Amino acid sequence: MSVTSAETVDFGHANTVWYLNREQILGGDRHPLAFPERPGSHGYYWHYVDDALSHSSDATPTAHELRPIDVSLDAWRTERSAAQVRRVIGPIVQPPMPKIDRSIVLQRWEGRVDYLTDGGFVARLMDLTGTGADEDAEFPLDEISPMDRPLVQEGAVFYWSVGYRDSASGQRTRESVVRFRRLPHWSKADRQEADRRVARWKERLTRP
Amino acid sequence: MPKPKVSTLGKNIQVLGHFNPRLFVPQWFADVGLLASEEVGDVKNEIIHEEIAQFALDWVSIRVTKDRLAASTTRVGHIEPLRDLVAGTLDLLTHTPTMSLGINHDYWFDFTDRDSFDAFGWTLVAPSNWPLMDRPGMAQLTVQGKRTDEREGYVRVLIDPQLDGGYRVNVGVNDHYQVDSTPAARCTPMIVEIINARWFDSIADSQALIDDLARLASE
Numbered sequence: 001m002s003v004t005s006a007e008t009v010d011f012g013h014a015n016t017v018w019y020l021n022r023e024q025i026l027g028g029d030r031h032p033l034a035f036p037e038r039p040g041s042h043g044y045y046w047h048y049v050d051d052a053l054s055h056s057s058d059a060t061p062t063a064h065e066l067r068p069i070d071v072s073l074d075a076w077r078t079e080r081s082a083a084q085v086r087r088v089i090g091p092i093v094q095p096p097m098p099k100i101d102r103s104i105v106l107q108r109w110e111g112r113v114d115y116l117t118d119g120g121f122v123a124r125l126m127d128l129t130g131t132g133a134d135e136d137a138e139f140p141l142d143e144i145s146p147m148d149r150p151l152v153q154e155g156a157v158f159y160w161s162v163g164y165r166d167s168a169s170g171q172r173t174r175e176s177v178v179r180f181r182r183l184p185h186w187s188k189a190d191r192q193e194a195d196r197r198v199a200r201w202k203e204r205l206t207r208p
Numbered sequence: 209m210p211k212p213k214v215s216t217l218g219k220n221i222q223v224l225g226h227f228n229p230r231l232f233v234p235q236w237f238a239d240v241g242l243l244a245s246e247e248v249g250d251v252k253n254e255i256i257h258e259e260i261a262q263f264a265l266d267w268v269s270i271r272v273t274k275d276r277l278a279a280s281t282t283r284v285g286h287i288e289p290l291r292d293l294v295a296g297t298l299d300l301l302t303h304t305p306t307m308s309l310g311i312n313h314d315y316w317f318d319f320t321d322r323d324s325f326d327a328f329g330w331t332l333v334a335p336s337n338w339p340l341m342d343r344p345g346m347a348q349l350t351v352q353g354k355r356t357d358e359r360e361g362y363v364r365v366l367i368d369p370q371l372d373g374g375y376r377v378n379v380g381v382n383d384h385y386q387v388d389s390t391p392a393a394r395c396t397p398m399i400v401e402i403i404n405a406r407w408f409d410s411i412a413d414s415q416a417l418i419d420d421l422a423r424l425a426s427e
Contacts, residue, residue, distance in 0.1 A: 102215050102316075105284040128288075128408075147244035161285030177285040184296040185241040 103175065105129070105163035111137070113156045121152055125160070144178055151180040209324045211426035212317035214418060217378065219287045219313055219411075220280030221294045223399060225306030229261035232272040242296045268293065287411075295403045298396050306395045307388040308361070309402055312380060313414035317425065319375035328377065328425040329369060347371065357409075359402065361385040365417060379421065381414035 108128040113121050120140040127133070144152060151158075158180040165175045186194070233256055234248035243265070251263040262271040267286040270293075271278045277297070281290045298304070319325040329346035338344035349367040364382040385402050387395045 102217060102282065103284045104215065108285065108288075110288065130412075147246040159285070159288045163285065165283075175285065177283070179286065179289050181289070181292055182242050182244070182296065183292070184300045185239075 103163055103165045105161050107132075107163070108159070108161045111158045111160055113152060113154055113158070115154060116152070123158070128159075139178070143176075144180075148178070148180040151182070157181040209327055209426050210320050211422055212319045212324070212328070212377070214422050215316050215318070216284050217314035217316050218280055218282035218284075219290060219311075220278060221290065221403065222310040222312065223277045223294070223298065223306055224275060224308045224310075225277070225304055225396075227272050227274060227277055227304060229259060229272045229274060230256065232256075232261040232270065232277075234263050237293075237297070240296075240300055242293055288407075291403055291407050295400050298400045298403075302396045302400075303393070304396055305392060306399055307386070309385040309387065309399045311383040311385075311403070311406070311410045313383070313411065313418075315379045315381075315418050317377040317379060317422065319377070319425070322375060324425065325369070325375040325377070331424060331427070332367065345369075357406075359385055359406075360387070360389060363413070363417075365421075367421075379418060381417055383410045383414065 109125040110128055111123040111125045113123050114136065115122055117138065119142075120138055122136060122138045125135050125137055141149060141152065148158075158178055160176070160178045162176050163174075164172050166172050234243070234251045234254065237243040238245045238248045247265050251265060253269075254263040255261065256263075260271065260273050262269075264270070267283045268279055268281045268290060277294070279290055279294050281287060298306070317328070319328065326345060332349055333344075333346040335341075335344045346367070346369065348369070350364060351367075352362050352364040355361050355363060361384040364384060366378075366380040366382065368378040368380070370376045370378060383406075385399070385406075387398045387402075390398055
């Protein structure tokens with residue numbers, strides 16, 4: 001979904017207000033919150049309280065840290081000072097904890113493609129849950145998602161997990177996920193710079 | 209007391225530094241090979257703005273503000289791809305000024321009844337220390353310890369009972385690394401090195417902490 005109407009106004013270090021449209025709030029996987037839409041507005045104002053994050057500086061804001069602001073769109077656009085806006089902040093509503101999906105992994109492996117076969121590949125699997133020995137397994141290409149198939153080459157690394165996924169609605173499904181490792185592409189300039197560095201080190205190491 | 213059922217809620221990696229959110233459009237990740245072109249065509253919750261870049265795929269959410277890069281997953285089968293995505297991103301942005309790294313592990317404890325839920329809180333925060341309060345209970349607790357490896361930083365555990373009538377407690381383990389005492393040019397490469405070198409130990413250490421807490425809850 002592309003967004004054209006997100007607005008952000010910074011009050012300095014303490015507070016930032018985000019204006020997000022309805023879909024961004026309702027569609028968010030971490031904040032699927034449903035507040036009644038305010039008459040006359042096109043969405044919601046959210047008070048992003050940096051202070052609330054101070055207990056855990058590395059935390060992503062959770063539903064509890066995003067608070068609705070009781071201010072109309074027009075009032076907001078014309079009253080932008082921190083004092084004015086703090087005055088119009090309405091009573092804080094603690095939204096209910098959102099229900100989210102959770103997964104239960106029975107086993108995880110990191111695999112390395114050993115060799116390709118007709119219609120598949122054989123891989124060496126390393127147990128990431130620490131309960132089993134390394135083993136070999138054959139995978140048909142059909143089990144690999146189309147977007148990952150170009151990555152199936154000898155030596156390629158992939159991750160395989162088997163487990164359950166419990167949806168927010170309570171449905172449990174069994175999951176087997178294979179995902180190939182993606183590493184960044186280096187630009188021509190990056191590669192040339194790396195070559196230059198290697199050459200410099202080589203010269204230093206071979207210098208008498 | 210019955211042992212609570214422990215589930216993994218997800219993992220997230222957060223890097224504090226100075227970022228340009230406008231760079232982090234989904235297509236950039238596809239262009240540099242960190243995400244498949246097919247999957248970035250189906251992003252959700254996309255916001256690209258001077259102050260924030262945010263989008264989500266079915267397995268990962270990314271949010272970049274001027275001072276923070278955060279990527280998270282609730283799909284336990286995708287935690288190594290999460291690591292590769294963040295490490296790969298920083299590998300391409302080695303000149304970005306960064307200061308610290310958090311490898312964060314989120315769990316939840318499901319208690320079977322009110323008694324065991326309350327007892328867990330009272331074990332961690334003794335009500336006898338609060339004689340002036342009526343039925344005091346732990347609403348949230350953060351405990352911080354020194355790192356046991358040679359790196360700078362700390363380990364912080366946040367215990368957050370959900371006071372919504374249920375018996376669930378969210379527990380977050382923040383494995384925090386401070387790198388800003390190293391020369392600025394080396395900070396981001398050092399963060400990449402930490403992510404790759406410490407990943408499995410960080411998971412194992414957080415799991416050990418969680419196992420210990422679960423044992424405490426069942427005593």
